[in-house]
Amino acid sequence: MEQSLLEVKDVSYAYHTKSGETPALSHISLAVSKGEFLAIVGPSGCGKSTFLDMLCGLLKPEIGEILLNGNPLEFSAAKIGYMLQKDHLFEWRTIYSNVLLGLEIQKKKTPETIRHAEELLLSYGLDKFKDARPSQLSGGMRQRAALIRTLALDPELLLLDEPFSALDYQTRLSVGDDIGKIIKKERKTAILVTHDISEAISMADRVIVFSKRPAGVQKIIPVEFSMPDRTPMSSRSAPEFKNYFNEIWKELNHDA
DSSP: OOOOSEEEEEEEEEEEETTEEEEEEEEEEEEEOTTOEEEEEOSTTSSHHHHHHHHTTSSOOSEEEEEETTEEGGGOOOOEEEEOSSOOOOTTSOHHHHHTHHHHHTTOOOHHHHHHHHHHHHHTTOGGGTTSOGGGSOHHHHHHHHHHHHHTTOOSEEEEESTTTTSOHHHHHHHHHHHHHHHHHTTOEEEEEOSOHHHHHHHOSEEEEEOSSSBOEEEEEEOOOSSSSOOHHHHTTSTTHHHHHHHHHHHHHTTO
16 A cells, blocks of 8 residues: 655644634544645635645644654645735745745755756746746736746645645636646645635545534545546536535535
8 A cells, every 4th residue: 555645743842822722623634645626625724734844844733743754744744835815925936936936045046957947937828927926917927927936846735825826716616726736747645625615626635624613524535427537627617516515515514
């Protein structure tokens, strides 16, 4: 049996302030296989973003452990990419220099990594805009540039914290479809946090439903469609889609 890329074992975490303790995560256990796309949904404020911060090492579990490729997170050589709600492109830099920024910061700017970044720009339709400034691009193109900047570092695990939430609905659908295809084509392992049930179903191989704070794993729902060559957009018109939506909706509202 192939070893999971990511293993989360009985992880709990609480925020501590002078006014007291606020539990955020409670005994979370899950595993993610290489090449799998996982989506996490849950009530607002339940701790989804806290969980991502823990996966990338910004926070440490108070209980439990996180393993990457079988090694404790802090000792793992695996690279993690983090795509946030805002694209964080710098206006004083061109799209090309924005894409290379991560390589510069991590001192990994070599002829090979530059070539890889340029190939990504070409493959995903941004090579014609590499000399443009971020303000000259649409919101969707900016998010694509932000993803390419992350992929240029060749991460083994990609964390997506509501990366489409700032976009209007039509653009969100298009960009979600676009980025979902890119992640699958690049064979990246990804974890998406979203409030959008439809987005989670359309993009993920499994949807994890978190309980209200402190977040625990309420249910794990494998997402399977009968259609060949599934894409995020085509998944939305699949006959199974409505059943998955209703199942997740009920899980999120069973205490309401």
